Amino acid sequence: MLTSAEPDVIRVLGDPLRWQIVNLLARETLCTTHLVEETGAKQTNLSNHMKVLREAGLVETEPCGRFTYYKLKPEVLAGLAGQFAQLAESARGAARNKRACP
Numbered sequence: 035m036l037t038s039a040e041p042d043v044i045r046v047l048g049d050p051l052r053w054q055i056v057n058l059l060a061r062e063t064l065c066t067t068h069l070v071e072e073t074g075a076k077q078t079n080l081s082n083h084m085k086v087l088r089e090a091g092l093v094e095t096e097p098c099g100r101f102t103y104y105k106l107k108p109e110v111l112a113g114l115a116g117q118f119a120q121l122a123e124s125a126r127g128a129a130r131n132k133r134a135c136p
Contacts (some may be wrong), residue, residue: 043114046090051075052083056106061094063105 047053051073058072059066070080084104087093091110096103 040114043090043092043110045090046086049060049086051079052087055080055083055087059104059106063103064121065098065101065103067101069104087133127133 047056054073055069058069062073066084068081069075070077070083073080074134075083084093087104088095092107093104094107096105
């Protein structure tokens with residue numbers, strides 16, 4: 035069963051730009067400059083999206099001089115994936131269960 039935090043994570047991942055950012059960070063740790071170049075987003079827009087991803091617990095920051103690097107927290111994604119796998123398994127079993135109408 036999903037806890038109250040997971041629906042927020044799912045909502046956060048529903049944004050196309052944030053989904054693109056997560057996919058980029060799944061391949062490598064990137065700084066803001068890299069993310070602006072890769073996505074074509076304006077710096078302020080990107081910073082707002084990164085704040086949302088941080089607050090959802092999906093990414094963490096790593097200061098490096100005057101740059102901030104971002105990396106994914108794979109354990110959060112793995113936990114979410116595990117819950118979806120459990121939900122799918124439950125749905126397979128539910129196909130055999132049919133509640134009678136009154």
